[in-house]
Amino acid sequence: MKYFAQSLLKTIPVLFLITLIVFILVRVTGDPVSLMISETATDEERKALRESLGYNDPIYIQYFDYMGDLVKGDFGDSHRYETDALNLVIERLPATIELAIASMVIAIIMSVPLGILSAIKRNSFLDLFVTGGAVLGKAMPNFWLGIMLILFLAVNIEVFPVSGRGTFLHLVLPSIALGTGIAAEMTRLIRSSMLEILGQDFIRTARSKGLREAMVVNRHAFRNALIPVVTIMALQTSTLIGGTLITETVFAWPGIGQLLIQAVNLRDMAVVQAAVFIIAIFVILSNLTADLVYRLLDPRIKYD
Amino acid sequence: MENLTESMDAVPERKESLIKKMVYQLFKSKTGTIGLVIVIFVSLVAVFAPALAMHDPAETDAVNRLLPPFWLDGGSTEYLLGTDNLGRDVLSRIIYGSRVSLLVGISAVLLAGLIGIIFGLIAGYYGKTWDFIIMRTVDSFLAIPNILFMLIILAVLGPSLVTLILVLGGTTWVVYARMVRSETLSVKERDYVRSARAIGAKNFRIIVKYVLPNVISSFIVIATLNVASTIILEASLSFLGLGIQPPDVSWGLMLSDGREYIATSWWVATFPGLAITLTVLGVIFLGDWLRDVLDPKIKD
Amino acid sequence: MGEQLLDIQDLKVRFKTDDGYVSTVNGVTFHMEEGETLAIVGESGSGKSVTSLALMGILPPNGEVYDGNMTFEDKNLREISKKEYRKLRGNEMSMIFQEPMTALNPVFTIGFQLRESLMLHFNLSKDEAQKKGIEMLDLVGIPDSEKTMSRFPHQLSGGMRQRVMIAMALSCNPKLLIADEPTTALDVTIQSQILKLMRDLKIDSNTSILIITHDLGVVAEVADRVVVMYAGEVVEEAPVYELFENPKHPYTKGLMSSMPKVHEVVDDLYSIEGTVPNPSKMPAGCKFHPRCPLADEECTLVHPDLEYINESHAKRCIKV
Numbered sequence: 001m002k003y004f005a006q007s008l009l010k011t012i013p014v015l016f017l018i019t020l021i022v023f024i025l026v027r028v029t030g031d032p033v034s035l036m037i038s039e040t041a042t043d044e045e046r047k048a049l050r051e052s053l054g055y056n057d058p059i060y061i062q063y064f065d066y067m068g069d070l071v072k073g074d075f076g077d078s079h080r081y082e083t084d085a086l087n088l089v090i091e092r093l094p095a096t097i098e099l100a101i102a103s104m105v106i107a108i109i110m111s112v113p114l115g116i117l118s119a120i121k122r123n124s125f126l127d128l129f130v131t132g133g134a135v136l137g138k139a140m141p142n143f144w145l146g147i148m149l150i151l152f153l154a155v156n157i158e159v160f161p162v163s164g165r166g167t168f169l170h171l172v173l174p175s176i177a178l179g180t181g182i183a184a185e186m187t188r189l190i191r192s193s194m195l196e197i198l199g200q201d202f203i204r205t206a207r208s209k210g211l212r213e214a215m216v217v218n219r220h221a222f223r224n225a226l227i228p229v230v231t232i233m234a235l236q237t238s239t240l241i242g243g244t245l246i247t248e249t250v251f252a253w254p255g256i257g258q259l260l261i262q263a264v265n266l267r268d269m270a271v272v273q274a275a276v277f278i279i280a281i282f283v284i285l286s287n288l289t290a291d292l293v294y295r296l297l298d299p300r301i302k303y304d
Numbered sequence: 305m306e307n308l309t310e311s312m313d314a315v316p317e318r319k320e321s322l323i324k325k326m327v328y329q330l331f332k333s334k335t336g337t338i339g340l341v342i343v344i345f346v347s348l349v350a351v352f353a354p355a356l357a358m359h360d361p362a363e364t365d366a367v368n369r370l371l372p373p374f375w376l377d378g379g380s381t382e383y384l385l386g387t388d389n390l391g392r393d394v395l396s397r398i399i400y401g402s403r404v405s406l407l408v409g410i411s412a413v414l415l416a417g418l419i420g421i422i423f424g425l426i427a428g429y430y431g432k433t434w435d436f437i438i439m440r441t442v443d444s445f446l447a448i449p450n451i452l453f454m455l456i457i458l459a460v461l462g463p464s465l466v467t468l469i470l471v472l473g474g475t476t477w478v479v480y481a482r483m484v485r486s487e488t489l490s491v492k493e494r495d496y497v498r499s500a501r502a503i504g505a506k507n508f509r510i511i512v513k514y515v516l517p518n519v520i521s522s523f524i525v526i527a528t529l530n531v532a533s534t535i536i537l538e539a540s541l542s543f544l545g546l547g548i549q550p551p552d553v554s555w556g557l558m559l560s561d562g563r564e565y566i567a568t569s570w571w572v573a574t575f576p577g578l579a580i581t582l583t584v585l586g587v588i589f590l591g592d593w594l595r596d597v598l599d600p601k602i603k604d
Numbered sequence: 605m606g607e608q609l610l611d612i613q614d615l616k617v618r619f620k621t622d623d624g625y626v627s628t629v630n631g632v633t634f635h636m637e638e639g640e641t642l643a644i645v646g647e648s649g650s651g652k653s654v655t656s657l658a659l660m661g662i663l664p665p666n667g668e669v670y671d672g673n674m675t676f677e678d679k680n681l682r683e684i685s686k687k688e689y690r691k692l693r694g695n696e697m698s699m700i701f702q703e704p705m706t707a708l709n710p711v712f713t714i715g716f717q718l719r720e721s722l723m724l725h726f727n728l729s730k731d732e733a734q735k736k737g738i739e740m741l742d743l744v745g746i747p748d749s750e751k752t753m754s755r756f757p758h759q760l761s762g763g764m765r766q767r768v769m770i771a772m773a774l775s776c777n778p779k780l781l782i783a784d785e786p787t788t789a790l791d792v793t794i795q796s797q798i799l800k801l802m803r804d805l806k807i808d809s810n811t812s813i814l815i816i817t818h819d820l821g822v823v824a825e826v827a828d829r830v831v832v833m834y835a836g837e838v839v840e841e842a843p844v845y846e847l848f849e850n851p852k853h854p855y856t857k858g859l860m861s862s863m864p865k866v867h868e869v870v871d872d873l874y875s876i877e878g879t880v881p882n883p884s885k886m887p888a889g890c891k892f893h894p895r896c897p898l899a900d901e902e903c904t905l906v907h908p909d910l911e912y913i914n915e916s917h918a919k920r921c922i923k924v
Contacts (some may be wrong), residue, residue, distance in 0.1 A: 017444040025456050122665070137445065139585040141536050141556075143543055144577035147563050151574070155567050162567075201706040207662045209721040209772070210693035223711050242449035246540050261544050264459040272459050280448040287447070299756040300710060 010283050018280050022273060023066055075277070076270035085270035089256055089278050095165055096244055096255035097282075099178065102171050103240060103247075106170055106179030107186055114183075115190025116225075119198060120217055130187060134268025146177035146250040163252035174251040178243045182236050186223070190234050193225040200224075227298045234290030241283055325599050333596065339589025346583050350402040357396035358552055360381075362551040365391030370569045386571040388561055394571060398579050401555040404548055405583060409535040413527050415473025420480025421516075421523075427481065428488025429511050439485070442478040450475045451537070460547045465519060468547050472534055487519045521598040528591035532584045539580050555580050605918070607730035609779060609812050610636040610659075615672035617651070617658050628883045630836040631672065633910070641806060641813040643844070645820065649880035651836035652816045653902065656782045659814075660699050661689045678782070681824050695725040698773040702785035704765035708757040714741075715753030718775060719855055725776045740771040744801060762792035768802070774805065784816045799825050820859060824848065829916075832856050835881055835891040838910055842917040852919040854896050888919070898923040 057065075069075070075085040118130035153173060154162045160173050197203065198221050206220040207213075245257035252258065256275050263271035295301050330336045344406040349356060368375060371387040372379045385394040409594070427438040453475045461467045491497055492516045500510050504511075541547035542556030543563075550557065563574025617629035636642050644652045659664050659674060662679065674681040676697065681689070698721075699706040709717060713853065718740065719733035728736065734753065744767040757765055766786060773781055783802065787795040803826055806813060813827060823830055830847045832855065834838040839898040840853040851857045858876040871918035878895040881887055890908055893899040902922065910920045 009606050010449075013440065014444050014447045017440055018448060021444060021453070022456060025453070026460060039545065070343070112632075135588060136581070139532070139588055140581045141539055141559075141577065141584075143540060144559060144573070144580065147566055147573045147577065149392065151566050151570050155570075199364065200707040201701055201703050204657075204662060205699075205701060205769075205772075206709065208660055208693055208699040210695055210724060211720070212690065220709050226708070227711075238449045242451040245451060245455075248546060249544060260455060260891045261546075264455045265545055267459055272456060276448075276452045276456060279452060283448050291792045298711065 001087075008288065011288065014284065015280065018239075019067065019070055019277070022276060023063055026269060026273065032093045070277070075274035075299050078263070078268050078271045079246065080271070085268075085274040086278075087272060089259065089274045092254060092256045093260050093278065095253060096248070096257060098165075098171065099174055099244055099248065099253060099255060100240055101183065102175035103178035103243070106175050106183040107236075110179065110183035111186035111190055115186055115187045115215065116194055116222065118187070119191045119194035122195065127191075131191065134184040134187045137180050138188075140181070142177050142181045143246045143250045144246055145180055146174065148252075149173045149177055163250075165253055174247050174253055177250070178240065178247045182240055185236060185239070186233065188228065190225060190229055193228050194221060197221045197224045223297070227294065230290055230294045230297060234287045234294075237286040237290070241279055313337065319345075324473060329597050330593060333468070333593050335589040336596075337594030339586045339591075339593060342573050342586025343590050344400050346586065349399055349404065350406050353399050353403055357393075357399045358384075359396040360392035361392065361397045361400040361553045363392060367391065370565060370572070372569070373571050385575050386569070388572045389569075394558075396577055397553050397558055398555070398576055400553040401558060401576065401579065402583070404465075404542075404552065405538060405580070406463070408472065408538040408548075409418055409531045409587075412469050412476070412534050412538075413530050414474035415469065416475075416477040416530070417480050418525055419473065419477035419522065420482075421484050421519075423480040424484025425488055425512065425515065428485040428492065428515075429508060435469060435485070438481065442481055445475065445478045451540075454537075454541065455546070458541070463546045463549055465543075465548060465552065468538065468541065472537060476530060476534070479530070480523065483522055483526070484515065484519055488515050491515050491518065505566045525595045525598055528587065528594055532587040532591065534582055535580065535587065607638050608635055608813075609638045609640075609677065611673075611675040612655075612659070613673040613675075615655065615658060615669065615674060617654050617663065617667060619664075620666045620668075623884070626883045627670075629658065629865070630835050632833070632836070632838055633760050634831045634838060634841060636780070636812050636814060638807075638812055639810045641815060641826055641828045643815045643817060643823040643829055643830045644833055645817060645823055646833035647818055647880050649835075649883075650833040652833045653784055655833070656699070656784055656814065656816050658758050658841075660693060660697065660782060662693070662699075664877060668745045691725070693774045694721045694773075694778075695782040696778055696835050697782065698776065698778040698783040699784065700766070700773045702771055703761050703789050707769055708765055710757055713754050713756055714760070718753070718772055720770070721772065722775055722817050736775065737771075740775045741768070743805075744768070744771040745797075746771070751910050761918075762790055763797065766794075766798055770798070770801065770805075774809070774811070777809065778811060780814060782814045782816070785818070786815070787822060788817070788819070795822075796825075802826060820856045832859070835886065836883065837891065837920065838918075839892065840918065846917055850917075852913065852917070853892075854898050855892050856867065858895075892921075 046166055073086050077083060078085045078088055081088055114130045114133075118124075119125040121127050149160075150162055150173065154160045160169050164170055193230075194217075197215075203216060206216045210221075244255060245261060247253065248255045248257035249261050256279060260272060260275040260279075262268075263275065318484050330340065365387065368380070368383065368387050369391040370389055371383050371391070373386045374381045374384050376386075383393050383395070385398070387393055388397070410518065423438050427435040454471045457471045457474070458467065461471075488511060491511060494514070497510055497514060538547055539554065539556030539559065542554040543560045548554035548557055558576035562569075562576065565572050605771060614634050615632045616627060617628055618625045618627040632651070632655055634642070634644075636870070638696070641772065642796060644655065646652045648868050652861065654663070654667070657667075658669050659681070672682075676692065679688070679692070681692075684692075715734060715737055718737035719728075719730060722733040722736050723730065726733075726736075737753055738749045740751055746752050746767050752760070752764075752768075757768075760768065765789070770786075786802070787798050790798065799822060801849065802813065802815075806826075813826070817823060829843050829845045830841070831838050832847075832853065834855050840851070840856045842850075842852075847856065848860070851860055854905070856874070861875065875880070876895055881891060881894070887894055889902075889904040889906055890896070893903040896903065898921075900923075906922060908917050908920050908922045912918045
């Protein structure tokens, strides 16, 4: 727990830098006023807005103001929805978390057995099939897979709804679309990790004890193979969250991703910043969790 | 006894030239061969697009909207893979779309590589403050998904081909920066570099001279594999309406049209997706093969 | 010495590689009696480790026994079911390996790994297995045995880990203990402690030990009888005193003279020229002839049989 607190502290500089980068991108690379005001506004109106937003102040004062607002959780109002941007984002959070978890579950259900099986049946037909499928899964854009799933399972055979959120059935296609790509990466990883572990001396020791092969694989090998897999799974969280953005758009899933993409298209900067910030926190927290799990799995790592 | 066991371990190895080894391994590796063939094929299609395409990719045909591929009822050999909602020829658009995919994929990766090499060299060579600033920036970029940074920049700058390349290049450079930095640090400590510096040789040039050859093979491998992911990213952003804008053609853009008509006209979304998958598959196969040949150290 | 425990006849093992099958054990024959310590000696690549893995039935997936017979007590090891074989492993026959650093699973405690085979073969409860485990650690001379049970392998030194391995291997009172280079990876002082431990344990129990080594020093310290292997074959077999007094095969002699003697100052250790031939490119005739000081034309043509010069001493050479 002490370790967790320490790691949490370490993420503060990262969050700080992210806000700095966002600030630079938003305030320095573009003219935020032109994004906030209609194109027909007069120069007078623009000037007035500039002044009222404090954009005529020196850049460092602007930055302190900006950070002050951030700490208070004030990202400003969405000019599209005319309501607090952060609230807007937080309302959408459950839908995105639901999709992300369902996708991860599907990825794990697919990749763990396939990765283990293809490692223990190395160079078999099954292995060839699984590794081939994994490369294909990586090459296929997940939004295209989503469209194809809609075509086959929602249009041709009307099993699942085409889009939207609501019932369990609504969740199936988007999470398969998103989970498959992650499953592909994880399968490759579990396979190579298992192959490496199965060649280790302690596996031979386990066999020499007379353990059943299933015990050797599931107990002695898999526990070790999990260690690198968890690390990479943490990196996959990033892919997962990136993937929700686009999957939500394909399936009209009312999550942060869909909101963010709309906001980008409408130049609704307050919402864009709030969404980016919330997603960043989400990703950092899942990385922290993965790090913690990693430490629990590997007794060789000390806690200090 | 010691000598005996040692002599046993020393299995003499034949040294072959790298080129010979590469060619040998290419034909030994079936996927490597397939990858190379696909990449060459797509490149040729991109280069000779005007000669290959039967129609102007932007040419609309109000009468022949959403025509199915030629082998289906109602299809026409005029439009081999059918037409989209504006009556544009799907095949011609796919052919032209390869240009954007390759152009964006390759130039964004080169840009990212250039930025990464420069920042990596600076961080590794100057150390201290520069290293701190650059590496913490790298950490931040790694901490959150690239696509978020891309979306912010695109929201600010607005979508266009050039913006797209800048955005993709400007957010994926961190991998190269890390690689170059660590190589720079190790080169800096080598005796010959130390002594070269001691006798007053121009520091930075020495570093560059010794670092770049050492990172080149890793660079080629990572860059190739990144072309694959960049092609997917370009398609994703264009699909979201944040990348290539009409009347330019991109596979991702075609997919977003196709998504709307999926209930009635499956071909509009199916074929561009196949084109992306095939191209990316080719690049991945090529990259994996390059890794096996050039840099067996890197693991996936 | 008592009843015959193990009989290996004409054992052949091959591995499947990209270029077809490669045979690394080419007709090995030897036997062991109850309570006996037999050493198999040879350079790496001689097939001695593969022989032991074949005996335990834990060859890597691409390896197989394709000819010969292995009889353990009254069981034909090539014919018993996988399940019966599993019941023997870790129970009637067990094994310790060369690398104590990597032979224990890093993510489980010593206790877990010790209890595992006890619970499996003796159907003990966790508490009973724990008790027996602590007894075993005491037996192999591990101080603080109770605490050690809850330690992880990386928290122990190499010598301690090898003691744990021995405790694990002996925990089910095996009739046969196979020790594959048990001391090679250890410091010299630790080496002699482990060898002493093995000698002591042998006096206490009636376990037969098959020790596999390239180190004639180890052989001299623990073995009753020695089998010398070269290129997947037995080239000489003799009781340990006879072998040291009166080695016959030129390869054995080469091994002897490359062994440093304690009271001699040696400037340059003698070593046998060349290396063990690659299993896929075995020379015709006697496999040792390219490295043999005595070889003549006949040796390049005739593959010698293993012949007994008295009832316990055999050699595979036509020149001596």
